[in-house]
Amino acid sequence: MVCDKCESKLTKVSAPNPWRTSNATAGGRKINENKALSSSKERYNPMGNSLAPCRICRQKVHQMGAHYCQACSYKKAICAMCGKKILNTKNYKQSAT
Template sequence: MVCAKCEKKLAKLATPDVYRSTTGEQHKDRKDVGVNKLIKKEDKSTHVCKSCKNSVMNQNKYCNYCAYKKGKCARCGKKVIDTSSHNMSAV
């Protein structure tokens, strides 16, 4: 479950601007050319779920299972739906 605000953020790509000129001088100044910024070596296992401590995707607060069960946004942790009267089961 993702809220509308975070859904807009997910639509953006983590790639460099394709409209910048790539002449030799400007191309040398950029360090991470051709590297996937979402899967870096130093940033591999730092993201964990707040409640169950399982690994999650990039910058999420909760895993999808816990977010569904609590009715929260998986990315920012904001309450999305009221689960007080629901019998939630993810199975």
């Protein structure tokens, strides 16, 4: 769960559209591009940049920039990135294990 303000901070899509138009490319792709060298910054690396633990349960968070795991943010109805209360769960019967 992410609030509206933090939705713009989400990471890029893992498989972006290769046919988007751009001035520096031919038909949406770079010509003679070595993908092994150019895409290393965009690729997910589990060993290089470590993911932070959840502030509640100390489990690894699955999203860069988030402070709470998906399970804790759902149980508490808070934003996973900033911790802001999203909705009131007083009258809800939530079952998250």
